[in-house]
Amino acid sequence: MSQNKETCNDNDELAWFNLESYSELKNEKNKNSPNYIQWYSLVNDRVNLEAIIKASKDDVRLKELASTLFEKLKTHPLRPLGFEHHYRGRQHETNTSTVKSVTESRLNYLYSAMTNSKESKSFLVDEIMMENADNVFDGLAHVMIDLRATDEQICSDFKLWLSKWRTKVPKTKVVKGKYNKKIKSWANALIVPYMDLELFSLLTNMKIKKAKKLELLLPKSKIDERESQRIRLSQMRTKVFNPMTVHVLEHLKNKN
Known part of the structure; x- marks a missing residue:
């Protein structure tokens, strides 16, 4: 074009x-x-x-x-x-209905959204996004998982992280x-x-x-x-x- x-x-x-x-x-x-x-x-x-x-x-x-x-x-x-x-083009064989890998387009969108956000005191991506009233990531979180750990440790750590993070974000309703x-x-x-x-x-x-x-x-x-x-x-x-x-x-x- x-x-x-x-x-x-x-x-x-x-x-x-x-x-x-x-x-x-x-x-x-x-x-x-x-x-x-x-x-x-x-x-x-x-x-x-x-x-x-x-x-x-x-x-x-x-x-x-x-x-x-x-x-x-x-x-x-x-x-x-x-x-x-x-x-289309955003699905992966490892994705589930609630847990998905971060795609390139989402990473670019996050970077763009944070770049356009006002100065924030937080260094966490999702906390910065929550400060934006027009945030389209309501109810979503982006985390990093260390796959060198055992499944048991990852599951235990994720459960702990989830219980703490739930207190920071609005409920689904x-x-x-x-x-x-x-x-x-x-x-x-x-x-x-x-x-x-x-x-x-x-x-x-x-x-x-x-x-x-x-x-x-x-x-x-x-x-x-x-x-x-x-x-x-x-x-x-x-x-x-x-x-x-x-x-x-x-x-x-x-x-x-």
Whole structure:
């Protein structure tokens, strides 16, 4: 994909976009508990599709797959695209449902998140992450295990570490409560249709002008209010559509 994007000036190119197609998401504000199955699918599908689009630069087969999937998304944006439940390329034969090895992408995400965090008094990765209100690692911990020790010692030490660490982090029900509020904010902020416009630009290599994007997303908002909302959406995009959020939503989906 070329770095120089063509500007999308033709309304016909965006004729597929209809904000009413996402109206079902507005009902989230009236629910006591979000539809975690639906939100898992919405986020997981778009994370996978974005990965395919980015990987399709020199792969005709992947380009065709990305185009086919995006056509499905354009027609029915809230329907599942059919991706497997687990984020592709991130599984390993040693992983279990609750214990997984740290991947390169997670390490990069952690480093980026900590680099962007305010100065912390802690030197522990997870304590630094917990200081961030938008932390997508709620309920997760990253540890190092010395495999030179015996299984008995590792199990004994891990049990001790777990009992101590449990006192430092919120209980699962608190995490769930946080995501109830987060998902309602995602629905109200129009983050899903915003992401679909971003995917369109990424797939077609066409840049949608800010004014046009805001007109599509916020047709009833005052022009002077739109820019602040666009900045918020831009910041939310990377926090919502990433493998870590997929992991948390999968966990919540399986518990409800």
